[in-house]
Amino acid sequence: MTLPDPRRDDVSRFPDPTYVETVLKPLFDAAKGDHVDHFRRVDRAHLVMLAETGILPGPVAGRIARALAGIEAELDPASLVYDGSVEDFFFAIERELKARIGADDGGRLHTARSRNDIDHTLFKMALKERLDTLLAQARTLLAALIDTAERESATLIVAYTHGQPAQPTTFGHYLGAAIEVLIRDIERLEAARAVADLSSMGAAAITTSGFPIDRARVAELLGFAAAQRNSYSCIAAVDYTTGAYSAVALLFLHLGRLIQDFQVWSSFEVGQIHVPNAFVQISSIMPQKRNPVPIEHMRHLASQTVGRAQMMLTIMHNTPFTDMNDSEGESQGAGYGAFDSGGRVLRLLAAFVPALRIDGRRVRENAARSCITITELADSLVRREGLSFRQAHEIAAATARAVVGADSDLVSGGYAPFRAAFAEAAGRETTLGPAEFAEVVSPEYFVAVRSRFGGPAPDPMADALRSYSATLAGFSDRAAAIMTRETAAAAELARAFDALQEIR
Structure with a gap:
């Protein structure tokens, strides 16, 4: 009994129609759209190198060069329709080259390269x-x-x-x-x-x-x-x-x-x-x-x-x-x-x-209502009143809670609760008057004193x-x-x- 030999019995021919429609034709069309100029430049550069190194004789390289120039001038890649007679765009151009100058000379361009x-x-x-x-x-x-x-x-x-x-x-x-x-x-x-x-x-x-x-x-x-x-x-x-x-x-x-x-x-x-x-x-x-x-x-x-x-x-x-x-x-x-x-x-x-x-009015309203400058109040109490940061932080937090609870803002309604919180925490009156308090909690002051490297103050920003x-x-x-x-x-x-x- 002779066992079937799929290699001997295979009578199919490349390419299968479904493979054409699902793979080969889309690839061919994409190459026409994305890479025609790149193909041409690669062919030209490779040919120049083959001639300069003596791998190809000058007359052969000249015939190939003239044929490539003719193909570029006379063949519109967009007009090419994939018919399955070659595998891809590369082989389509190689076939055209061979048709113009013969299979021997046309095939020499591919010396020492691969797809x-x-x-x-x-x-x-x-x-x-x-x-x-x-x-x-x-x-x-x-x-x-x-x-x-x-x-x-x-x-x-x-x-x-x-x-x-x-x-x-x-x-x-x-x-x-x-x-x-x-x-x-x-x-x-x-x-x-x-x-x-x-x-x-x-x-x-x-x-x-x-x-x-x-x-x-x-x-x-x-x-x-x-x-x-x-x-x-x-x-x-x-x-x-x-x-x-x-x-x-x-x-x-x-x-x-x-x-x-x-x-x-x-x-x-x-x-x-x-x-x-x-x-x-x-x-x-x-x-x-x-x-x-x-x-x-x-x-x-x-x-x-x-x-x-x-x-x-x-x-x-x-x-x-x-x-x-x-x-x-x-x-x-x-x-x-x-x-x-x-x-x-x-x-x-x-x-x-x-x-x-930037809507400056809305910024100022949101800044005042949310007490976002309160961090600087704590910092300033450390620098101006000699408090520890933790103590200053507690005073600032109490001030912010009072302002938010009263649906007020730091500038217009913050000084009184601040003064009370300071006296309770520090056991003495603050040296900051209303004008100094208003300056310390202003957004402009907050930004101006942050003049360290990377900060928002004018000097680091300009740098x-x-x-x-x-x-x-x-x-x-x-x-x-x-x-x-x-x-x-x-x-x-x-x-x-x-x-x-x-x-x-």
Whole structure:
């Protein structure tokens, strides 16, 4: 009895129609949309290197160069329809190249490379472009926050902890905290971009090649900072993806917290910030409603961005340390949506924050009713009356309880209960008169005496703003240097490729 041999009996032909519709066609269409220019640049740079190293004779390289130029000029990738006759977009272009100059010459372009190193190089190029756009948008937001913090450096607000009024500070000081987080987020994005800025070309499938390739030259022509050293790492270490999306997720997680504060502060009950009419929509049925819905849109778009970035980390979780489809075309394309939604948040927030105005009347009312300056009363009693902080704290607490219980405020109704609490606790009369008491419990005094490093008083705030501006200038300088390098690389690639076309 002859046992069935599935290998011998298999008469099916690639590709299965369902595989075409569910995998191959979507991948082909995505490559047309996301990576055509990257494919072209990789082909050109690899060809230049093959010619310069002598791996390909000049006349052969010239024929290939002219054919590639012809394909770029005459073949519209958008018009290509996947028909299953080739596996993917790469093979479609290779087939066209062979049709123009013959299978022998056309097949030589693929010497010493693989779809493995090509793919990861394409993905890095696409990711760098998106990171550059996001970084530019983040720098614009940083500039807007710095400008607004400078404008509002002396504008009083109520600072909250645990959802309750805590202490007075300034809007500029609050924004300074957000600025410092954004600076660290930009640094994380820059670090992620530096990982993506290492070329995988020349790794081939896994272990490089026996041909005398020049990996550094290809990296240079493609605008990378350098070639990634370990060839296995080039095709297996997808930390250029996980690092980028981790940084993206953190950026929008952090901005989401800032946005949520704006939601609370603009509520009718708090009313600390006034959102201008340009950012307010009116209810379709309740004419009194002023709905600052851009805040909600920024919040949900930031959450969408975090979710899309987190999806990329989830995809990479528990995958093997090797080249794999999990990290390639469809996954990369799915992640690009994070940059789209994130960019919308950054642009809107950069316009929204400078438009905000603090409602000083509401700030003063809330500050007075909630006794948020009482901490400074305790501090001042230590400095002026020589009390221990614990004793001063008890006097201040008794004063606050009396004011809140009487539904009064510290300035107009606080001195009498303070004087009584002081006499009971200290066994003597206070030396603070009504005018001195009113000064000590004023928000302006509270802020002015907090002149230590990092505080809201004018001197530390001015110093902080100078530091933030210098950091922003450094970010801009680094971005400009990268652009200069990549522009020069593009010009060099064009020159070298054009020179090849002249070789007969």
